[in-house]
Amino acid sequence: MEQQWIDEQVARRIVHPRAKDTYKGSFGHVLVIGGNAQYGGAGIMSAGAAVHAGAGLVTLATRPVNNTALHTRYPEVMATDFTELDTLAPLIQSATVIVIGPGLGVDEQAATTLSFTLQRVTDEQTLIIDGSALTLLAGQEKIHWPKGHLILTPHVVEFARLSHLAVTAQTPSQIQAFADTLPKSAVLVHKSARTQLYVPHQQTYWQNTSGNPGMATGGTGDTLTGVIAAFVAQFGFSEETVAAAVFTHSAVADQLAQYQYVVLPTMVIDHLSEYMHQLSEPK
Ligand SMILES: NC(=O)C1=CN([C@@H]2O[C@H](COP(=O)(O)OP(=O)(O)OC[C@H]3O[C@@H](n4cnc5c(N)ncnc54)[C@H](O)[C@@H]3O)[C@@H](O)[C@H]2O)[C@@H](O)CC1
Ligand SMILES: Nc1ncnc2c1ncn2[C@@H]1O[C@H](COP(=O)(O)OP(=O)(O)O)[C@@H](O)[C@H]1O
Numbered sequence: 193m194e195q196q197w198i199d200e201q202v203a204r205r206i207v208h209p210r211a212k213d214t215y216k217g218s219f220g221h222v223l224v225i226g227g228n229a230q231y232g233g234a235g236i237m238s239a240g241a242a243v244h245a246g247a248g249l250v251t252l253a254t255r256p257v258n259n260t261a262l263h264t265r266y267p268e269v270m271a272t273d274f275t276e277l278d279t280l281a282p283l284i285q286s287a288t289v290i291v292i293g294p295g296l297g298v299d300e301q302a303a304t305t306l307s308f309t310l311q312r313v314t315d316e317q318t319l320i321i322d323g324s325a326l327t328l329l330a331g332q333e334k335i336h337w338p339k340g341h342l343i344l345t346p347h348v349v350e351f352a353r354l355s356h357l358a359v360t361a362q363t364p365s366q367i368q369a370f371a372d373t374l375p376k377s378a379v380l381v382h383k384s385a386r387t388q389l390y391v392p393h394q395q396t397y398w399q400n401t402s403g404n405p406g407m408a409t410g411g412t413g414d415t416l417t418g419v420i421a422a423f424v425a426q427f428g429f430s431e432e433t434v435a436a437a438v439f440t441h442s443a444v445a446d447q448l449a450q451y452q453y454v455v456l457p458t459m460v461i462d463h464l465s466e467y468m469h470q471l472s473e474p475k
């Protein structure tokens with residue numbers, strides 16, 4: 193298979209200065225569905241990353257036990273309970289981009305919310321499926337992928353559950369063969385120390401050039417979902433938008449790793465907007 197690089201040029205093509213005559217509605221509404229009682233931080237980091245990467249509006253559908261922590265850290269984020277399906281339905285309907293899975297868990301409530309959401313996503317929306325939602329789907333006999341633009345963000349073990357390919361068997365041609373089974377408007381982000389991006393029925397996959405081992409802390413992938421969501425909400429769905437988000441997330445971490453041994457996900461969130469400003473300015 194051919195390979196193309198995800199580098200700063202890609203991110204610079206996507207992240208541009210904002211037009212003067214804009215408002216919060218110009219930059220999309222991100223709905224994150226995740227964060228149960230055990231994994232509250234995952235939902236908070238995904239939603240926080242979406243705010244800091246520039247989404248106009250962000251709502252987190254989480255468990256209420258997480259609300260105080262959420263609003264202490266990110267008061268910009270609106271909150272609701274992901275088990276209150278009557279309240280969730282109109283939020284799903286009005287979202288530009290939906291993230292489902294970070295810290296969602298795999299219990300019955302999580303499974304109910306997942307199938308409720310999958311049934312309601314429309315052609316115009318983008319759905320990012322991550323973490324627990326991927327694990328839940330992998331447990332189904334046959335996966336019915338939803339309508340709309342689809343972005344899957346598995347790490348290698350989540351990908352093994354989905355594809356039944358052992359980690360050592362996850363070569364580019366095998367990953368592409370799995371990607372070819374997805375709906376045509378799908379992007380597969382295969383996460384690892386060498387994150388790659390696949391699109392159904394393409395001969396070329398994308399290889400990220402940013403990232404470092406300081407990122408190996410729980411929550412880094414949860415944070416990535418929020419960055420991808422905000423990029424799609426502002427700049428529109430395309431494989432290049434997803435590639436730009438993947439690059440930006442790790443490039444921020446690379447800048448921090450010049451001075452730090454460990455790069456925490458929340459530190460990446462704090463520096464996203466500064467880095468996006470750099471990307472949007474001429475060099
Ligand atoms: N602060 C929080 O609330 C956190 C919540 N999290 C959530 O916890 C849930 C479970 O996710 P997990 O990923 O922890 O658990 P999983 O059971 O899905 O996968 C964990 C396994 O995958 C392995 N793995 C991951 N990347 C690998 C790689 N590149 N090479 C080899 N092995 C690799 C891990 O070592 C581990 O054995 C998800 O919903 C996730 O979003 C985690 O993101 C951790 C932080
Ligand atoms: N050694 C590494 N080099 C580059 N990127 C890494 C490294 N370790 C982890 N990452 C990145 O961190 C993220 C981990 O995602 P994931 O395993 O889903 O984390 P979590 O679910 O805990 O948030 C991925 O984006 C992955 O590319």
Ligand SMILES: [Mg+2]
Nearest residue numbers: 323347413414
């Ligand atoms: Mg994860």
